[in-house]
Amino acid sequence: MARMKFLCDAERCIECNGCVTACKQENEVPWGVNRRRVVTLNDGVPGEKSISVACMHCSDAPCMAVCPVDCFYRTEEGVVLHDKDICIGCGYCFYACPFGAPQFPQAGAFGMRGKMDKCTFCAGGPEIDNSAEEYEKYGSNRLSQGKLPACAEMCSTKALLGGDGSVIADIFRDRATKRGKGAEVWGWSTAYGKPDQQQPAKGPKS
Amino acid sequence: MISARKLAISGAALVVLAVLSGCGEREQVILYQQGKYQGKPDSKPWESAPGDSLYTSSKWTKGDKSSWESAIRSRNQSQNEYVRIGG
Numbered sequence: 001m002a003r004m005k006f007l008c009d010a011e012r013c014i015e016c017n018g019c020v021t022a023c024k025q026e027n028e029v030p031w032g033v034n035r036r037r038v039v040t041l042n043d044g045v046p047g048e049k050s051i052s053v054a055c056m057h058c059s060d061a062p063c064m065a066v067c068p069v070d071c072f073y074r075t076e077e078g079v080v081l082h083d084k085d086i087c088i089g090c091g092y093c094f095y096a097c098p099f100g101a102p103q104f105p106q107a108g109a110f111g112m113r114g115k116m117d118k119c120t121f122c123a124g125g126p127e128i129d130n131s132a133e134e135y136e137k138y139g140s141n142r143l144s145q146g147k148l149p150a151c152a153e154m155c156s157t158k159a160l161l162g163g164d165g166s167v168i169a170d171i172f173r174d175r176a177t178k179r180g181k182g183a184e185v186w187g188w189s190t191a192y193g194k195p196d197q198q199q200p201a202k203g204p205k206s
Numbered sequence: 207m208i209s210a211r212k213l214a215i216s217g218a219a220l221v222v223l224a225v226l227s228g229c230g231e232r233e234q235v236i237l238y239q240q241g242k243y244q245g246k247p248d249s250k251p252w253e254s255a256p257g258d259s260l261y262t263s264s265k266w267t268k269g270d271k272s273s274w275e276s277a278i279r280s281r282n283q284s285q286n287e288y289v290r291i292g293g
Contacts, residue, residue: 158286
């Protein structure tokens with residue numbers, strides 16, 4: 001059975017925010033809500049690393065555990081979704097989530113919170129598939145169109161992988177094996193040559 | 207005289223109907239069950255037909271989960287550049 005997962009390759013992510021833009025555009029996410037964002041560690045320091053973060057669709061999701069109205073459910077493909085008709089916008093899921101995935105749109109003056117919004121793995125929600133209601137509340141339902149999340153499919157460097165967990169793990173393993181490690185990861189032949197024609201990394205000049 | 211009585215009766219009937227319409231309200235309180243999903247049921251992605259949406263290249267049989275999964279797996283390989291552009 002397919003179990004949908006995201007995987008971000010920190011060696012490849014160039015912090016272009018293409019995934020954030022793709023998500024915003026695909027789902028028409030309202031202003032102030034970021035279903036996905038790029039986090040950079042040691043920003044500005046040589047060797048900085050970036051990863052793209054959204055809902056990780058946890059197997060044992062803390063948001064599901066703490067929700068006082070039990071509006072969360074997990075689909076057969078392992079995607080964690082919620083029913084906005086039941087959500088009361090309390091924010092418990094935001095405190096419980098280790099990734100800061102749940103987002104709350106401003107619903108009025110004085111910082112009033114609206115119903116929770118988060119990454120749906122482009123799987124919509126509990127409305128008729130690809131209906132206007134579903135799009136308005138949850139965004140695009142690409143899985144029911146035989147597609148994968150827009151963020152992963154639009155990633156220019158293919159740093160962000162999204163899909164069946166076993167398949168993307170194989171893709172990542174294959175990639176990590178071919179590119180090597182350490183200084184071999186960088187350089188002209190790695191970027192432009194074919195993996196089997198890589199030159200061995202040269203040592204420092206004496 | 208009779209028409210005024212008829213008018214009064216019909217007026218009363220309308221008032222009764224208007225009052226009774228308030229009794230037709232739907233249940234607004236969810237019957238809560240601890241730890242169980244309370245929302246609406248969701249449909250499965252493989253229950254849609256490939257032709258239901260535009261720009262879909264994946265092909266699967268409507269309602270067949272395994273064919274949808276294999277379509278998703280083959281689409282997943284487009285994220286593998288060693289396959290996409292050749293290793």
